[in-house]
Amino acid sequence: MRKAFIEELTKLAKKDKNVWLLTGDLGFSVFDDFQKNFPKQYLNVGVAEQNLISIAAGLAMSGKKVFAYSITTFLTMRPFEQIRNDICYQNLPVTLIGTGSAFSYNTAGCTHFALEDLSLMRILPNMTVTAPGDAYEVKSLVRAAYKHQGPVYMCITKNGEPIVHNKNTNIIFGKAVKVADGNDAAILVCGRQLSNTLTAANILREQGIKCRVLSFHTLKPLDMAEIKKAAKETKGLITVEENLLAGGFGSAVAEVLADNKITKPLVRMGIPDEFPKGVGSQDYFLERYNLTANGIAGSVKKILKLTSR
Incomplete structure (x- = not known):
């Protein structure tokens, strides 16, 4: 799913210079080409997730369409106050991409087990919450997030899940x-x-x-x-x-x-x-x-x- 995400985001970034990708010191092997091709649309804020969210909010208030990426547990829990106050309260077009569902980082222990993210994001007003089931849903939901005028959370996995849908399947927010x-x-x-x-x-x-x-x-x-x-x-x-x-x-x-x-x-x-x-x-x-x-x-x-x- 990570590959599907960056492929779709790359297409959007080529068409729109206001598309930005922020990362919390992660995704180097996945984001190398994006960083090379769009150096002015990419920012690694370091291991500082609270800053990641606040910077994303500032960029969004400047007219940018921001995608902020980190490991799910670090993205949803450490900066929860910033997500609530800086993004959701302001209803800003920032998409949070949490990588790793449940036990994706199985060897890292409970600190990396993404068990609460959907529950936490679901309670926030204005937040659209998504959890794609295959790479096709990822690409469709990234496009939907780009068009959406508000905050979005998306939990993706880092393994190669089988493709279930065909290319004619219509994937839109809020429709099973x-x-x-x-x-x-x-x-x-x-x-x-x-x-x-x-x-x-x-x-x-x-x-x-x-x-x-x-x-x-x-x-x-x-x-x-x-x-x-x-x-x-x-x-x-x-x-x-x-x-x-x-x-x-x-x-x-x-x-x-x-x-x-x-x-x-x-x-x-x-x-x-x-x-x-x-x-x-x-x-x-x-x-x-x-x-x-x-x-x-x-x-x-x-x-x-x-x-x-």
Whole structure:
């Protein structure tokens, strides 16, 4: 996804000299060509994330379209006050690019585990929150962020996730994309679990269970219409995310159901209320929390079992 991001940003920078890329001393192997080709549109502020946000705000107030890049945990937590006051309060066109979802930096330990970013960014007024599921969604959302007149947060991963969408798929803020159809259950996914979710749906289809799969690349604004439609037309909902369950995508879906007095079984998949312990690969941690194709398929069977009673 990092490659997709910089490729799309490069296209925009060629057309618009007001496009700026700021980084917190990261992305050198990825940004070398951008820095070389657009030296007056690139700034490395160093390991100073609070300055990163305030400089981005100042540039935006000067008419620039700013993309600020850093590791997710450092970008969303250390400068939270600056994000709130300098960017969101002023409603400035700054796009925050957080690299590394959940356990992408698995060997660095809990300081680098991006578990809270969607929850934190979601509570901020004026902030659009996105979590693309593949490189196609990344490119589409970067273009949307460029056109958007307000703050945007985007969580991307640093690994090569499979491409799910075709080139004709329309990706716009606040509109979920149906990638598989079915009326037995609906799997609502936000972020890089998109490929695993589609694999789970294919596994279940071979067993006679037809699942609707919806990619919610935008967590805020949330496509409430698709949630209500899925609740009406299927036996139950499963949400999948690589974020703490508290305040994340699953919580947002639960709020929609509660606010609209919709009584439909809901299973939320994500990280429980704990700091993950131990050392292992990204897959090791994801398997611990059942965030795999088989784990997702198991949750679908669980909810169908509940509805059959």
